[in-house]
Amino acid sequence: MSFGANLCLRKPEKLDEPRKMTGIIPTVGSPELLLHRGCVLIQGTHLPHEVDQIRDLEIRDSDVFVVTFPKSGTIWMQQILLLLQSKGDVERISKTDKFSNGDVVPWIEVKGQVHKFVKAESPRFRVTHLPYTFMPIALSHKKGKVIYVARNPKDVLVSFYHFHKLAMMLETPRSFGDFFDKFLKGEVMGGSWFEHVKSWFSHKDDLNMLFIMYEEMVQDLTAAVRRIAEFLDIELTQDQLQNVVKHSTFKNMRKIPQANYEQVPGDLLDHHQGSFMRKGITGDWKNHFTAAQNQQFDEVFNREMKDFPVSFTWDISDTS
Numbered sequence: 001m002s003f004g005a006n007l008c009l010r011k012p013e014k015l016d017e018p019r020k021m022t023g024i025i026p027t028v029g030s031p032e033l034l035l036h037r038g039c040v041l042i043q044g045t046h047l048p049h050e051v052d053q054i055r056d057l058e059i060r061d062s063d064v065f066v067v068t069f070p071k072s073g074t075i076w077m078q079q080i081l082l083l084l085q086s087k088g089d090v091e092r093i094s095k096t097d098k099f100s101n102g103d104v105v106p107w108i109e110v111k112g113q114v115h116k117f118v119k120a121e122s123p124r125f126r127v128t129h130l131p132y133t134f135m136p137i138a139l140s141h142k143k144g145k146v147i148y149v150a151r152n153p154k155d156v157l158v159s160f161y162h163f164h165k166l167a168m169m170l171e172t173p174r175s176f177g178d179f180f181d182k183f184l185k186g187e188v189m190g191g192s193w194f195e196h197v198k199s200w201f202s203h204k205d206d207l208n209m210l211f212i213m214y215e216e217m218v219q220d221l222t223a224a225v226r227r228i229a230e231f232l233d234i235e236l237t238q239d240q241l242q243n244v245v246k247h248s249t250f251k252n253m254r255k256i257p258q259a260n261y262e263q264v265p266g267d268l269l270d271h272h273q274g275s276f277m278r279k280g281i282t283g284d285w286k287n288h289f290t291a292a293q294n295q296q297f298d299e300v301f302n303r304e305m306k307d308f309p310v311s312f313t314w315d316i317s318d319t320s
């Protein structure tokens, strides 16, 4: 099996149809989505020429990239990284003039960030939704570290649907069914969930990479934080570890302005439409999918992931 950016947008029903590599995915009432070399970006938020510069960036051993498909736990991992760096001192990370965790641990692909990354002091913590082929080549020489967070794509779909209602840069979904179809076709920001996971996972042995699942973080956050700290060579006392865990629970993050995005300006997030920190649970897809949608999703999942050598901690067919 081969993987690459050219697989970023795959139409599940017509796999042999040549994929359009560049173009526009039309949206209604919001910036258009750009199909850039097979990857889906947001017009204005991302500049294709800057995204292309990421590949050649010099990487330091202390650099850490958190890689996620959207809605897989990015802000959660940003919070954990900041807490690990401050040894669990939540006061220290709250003393910032930044609006959100996303400003302190930014997306490398967002407009203007490549330039800032080059000049930033170590350690440089960044997040990204990009597929593997857009990321610095130096990572594949085991420079820097990568934490890949994967989440049940059914819950990703539901979370992304609700996020589209508040994110001003994304199209307001016409209906859940309409969004469901777009997600399966990879016609959403980030492209195809299936290709994202496969593109990164197939390179895991080339990278210093920790592959962790949202579901295992929900199930045992202490064990997850311990794994992440060990991976980053950060030593913590028992008290410090407990503080990192305490201030990265959903309940507590909801109360922290930088971690719940409530300070993000209204022209980016319409806070009247819902909250970024929505439910933070596993299995919410069961409250949204019809039986037919669940069957359709399973068929696509099984086809797309049949050669993928990882069994997930969730049961994709669990309809109970």
Ligand SMILES: Nc1ncnc2c1ncn2[C@@H]1O[C@H](COP(=O)(O)OS(=O)(=O)O)[C@@H](OP(=O)(O)O)[C@H]1O
Residues within 6 Å of the ligand: 068, 069, 070, 071, 072, 073, 074, 075, 076, 155, 158, 159, 160, 162, 163, 218, 248, 249, 250, 251, 253, 276, 277, 278, 279, 280, 281, 284
């Ligand atoms: N601490 C904690 N525990 C459990 N769940 C958490 C936590 N922090 C964030 N979240 C949930 O993660 C979802 C947002 O994902 P992202 O941060 O990746 O979104 S984004 O791509 O950056 O827009 C979104 O999921 P949903 O609630 O299902 O919508 C958040 O609620």
